[in-house]
Amino acid sequence: MNIRTIDWKNDKVRIIDQRSLPQKLVYLDIDKPSDLRRAIRSMQVRGAPALGAAAALGVYLGVKGYMGVGWQGFSRRLKSAAKYIASSRPTARNLFWGVERVVLAAEKNKNKPIAVIKKIILDEAKKIMREDALSCRKIGSYGSSLIKEGSRVLTVCNAGILATIDYGTALGVIYSACSHGKKVKVFSCETRPLLQGSRLSCWELSRRGVDVAMIADNTASSLMAGGKVDMVIAGADRIAANGDTANKIGTLNLAILSRYHKIPFYIAAPESTFDLSIKSGEQIKIEMRDPREVTGILFKKTTAPEGARAINPAFDVTPHRLISAIITDKGIIRGPYLRNIKKILSGRR
């Protein structure tokens, strides 16, 4: 049975509650911006591409009840709705990109009646979802050329169906290779603190019949040293103009370990994850999350000593020189990144 991470159903945003997985597959119907913002902050919906769609729909939730008729009043409401959703989490580029796209679509049509503009916003959000599904398939298709029969792929966090609308970026590459009949073995780093690699990636990979084994994050170099990993593929939350890539904490570890063991390290992400307005990863704001995610397990049980302090950055930045290639919906980008990112994203080959 196919699942859809995020959807527009019965005039509401329908998401899979990712905090309930893998124990239960629960859908949440959301029609208030505050509920959606909370769902984003608490990671009931997460993953950069999914956040792009969620943010766009969130802006629509913020304006759909607007009762006025003039553009000026509507524009104020639109901006405040956009700002509200954009303030939910700071790192994933797609979230801001989703907000900006629907705001721009509205502004381009500001002479139309408010009811029409509202519909344009919703249509744009739906278009983002359709495009995301398509771009994941393109990423998968380009990326699967890198995977050989029998390849053993290590991944981190969840850059799969649950991080996008329905196919995934890093895992999309694996799904695509499998659909071409290649046998792929996946190692999934459990990805502390929130265990997306265990709870989400193992769940969706197994559902699709992919051979997957999970490991504690600590085990990555041991597997590599034992010659058991052919490549690493990770997703991305934001990619700077020079190719520096922010992704889930631990990604930088894997990039360094891959370099040491001479294993290719790939990033898979759609164009919407690129932020060409920033020169390098140094300019990416890294979200610091609640230390209790680290001192405890999954929002509940505390395992650390009482009063223990913890540092909990949600992301790290992998310098471009450690990245073998970036697999995008426009093609595979290799270094020198500053030049090739611009060239390939603009379609000039």
Add this chain to the structure above:
Amino acid sequence: MNIRTIDWKNDKVRIIDQRSLPQKLVYLDIDKPSDLRRAIRSMQVRGAPALGAAAALGVYLGVKGYMGVGWQGFSRRLKSAAKYIASSRPTARNLFWGVERVVLAAEKNKNKPIAVIKKIILDEAKKIMREDALSCRKIGSYGSSLIKEGSRVLTVCNAGILATIDYGTALGVIYSACSHGKKVKVFSCETRPLLQGSRLSCWELSRRGVDVAMIADNTASSLMAGGKVDMVIAGADRIAANGDTANKIGTLNLAILSRYHKIPFYIAAPESTFDLSIKSGEQIKIEMRDPREVTGILFKKTTAPEGARAINPAFDVTPHRLISAIITDKGIIRGPYLRNIKKILSGRR
């Protein structure tokens, strides 16, 4: 209040039940070899030096009830007791070393009455405990010269009081530096799957007033890249003649990350952790533990999807070329290790 990880009290082995920490400080009194073996296997007592003492006491538990009078019968019982304890876990050198020491002490005195030989075995086990306490202090004293005022030290797992009799190896170095008035900041990797870095190291460091913050294992390179770590100090479970070092899974990760970030990476261990009978780390047997340690949290809650597979090696091997120095009770050993390990351990400077 001082704690003692392992002790001989009222004719029984008294250990701190390390699975109950940090919630409860519980002592267990053990007088059956099978209970001690179970305590070792389930990691109620763990840490290479502590296992040396536990194993020696375990052999005594195995022979103390022997009712015969001849050496031959006793020797059979002794060998079977030794074999039984030695089969508990495969990686830590100290465990075998502890067994061998008491067996050798008995064999040297085989002409004495059995009651005397039994006492010699117990005395040898007690001597191991006294020596361990002393050698930890020597490690601390040598190692503290490497620590500057304000040093920020990253460590993994627990190589502290709870891994030894009462002072620690890697953490002993930190305690020693602190006792010399140096201010030290410690980052403790939580160390999945069993969270010894969180549950044990944070607990004992805080108890002794050391400034410690815990991190998810994934966060190590992010801290290093941010210039927040001055050195890594880890313990060891077995060190080969060439300096290759087996230690808790994840240690190799840290060694590689340290090299990449040009941070010194130190191992701290007593002479009893060295296994000069093996040439390199390739010959070290790595214990594979129950996958449920990874698919769940602390022996109870399952967090992974039903049926998820996991790979759970308890240790990895760090090649000697990634180790800046090995801090021992005989002095600080630097490369070339093959030569210098022999030289310094034999006392020839």
